Amino acid sequence: MGSEVASCCHSQPLFRGVLPCLRSGWYLDAWCHLRNDIRNFSLDAIRNAEILETASADVSDAQLNEVLGTGYGIFTGRAIQWATLIFSKERARWVSAERWHAKQQSKVLEDGRYELRVPFNDSRELVLDILRHGAQVGVIAPASLRETIKNEVALLASVYRK
Secondary structure, three states: OEEEEOOOOOOOOEEEEEEEEOOOOOEEEEEEOOOOEEEEEEHHHEEEEEOOOOOOOOOOHHHHHHHHOOOEOOEOOOOOEEEEEEEOHHHHHHHOOOOOOOOOEEEEOOOOOEEEEEEEOOOHHHHHHHHOOHHHEEEEEOHHHHHHHHHHHHHHHHHHHO
16 A cells, blocks of 8 residues: 655655555554654545555564553654653542553552553654643653753743743
C-alpha cells in the first residue's frame, strides 16, 4: 500500500510505501519503504492510500515490539528515556484510570498525589499530554523534558501578556 502521509515535521506530505502490521489503536504500524524500517503513522495523517505491487516484508512480533512497544504515542523507536510525572491529588483520581503506555509504572503517593512513569524517545506527543493537565502535573524527570515544558509554558504565557 502506498500512502501520502502528513507530518508535523515537514510542510509537505510525503509519499511512503508501507506494509501494514496489525496492532491496536488509532495508528498504522507498518514497514516504510522510504525509511526502510518500521514506522508508526497516525491514521488521521494518511491523506491517500493505494495498493502497491511490492511484496510484503516479514516482520516478527518480537521486532515490532522492540521498535513500536517502547516509545510514546506515535513516536516510537529504540532509544528510550523515562518520564516521571507527579499529578495533584485532585487530578490523581482521573489520571490513575488512564492508560498512557502499555509499560507505564505508577503509584499513589502517601499524600494522595499520583506518580506516573512512562517511556518515550521523542517528547512531542508526551509534551501535549502533559500540558493538557496544566498546573495539576509536574515533570520530575528527565531534566530535558522538564525544561521543554518550562519553555513551552513561558511561550504560552507570553501569548496572553499581549
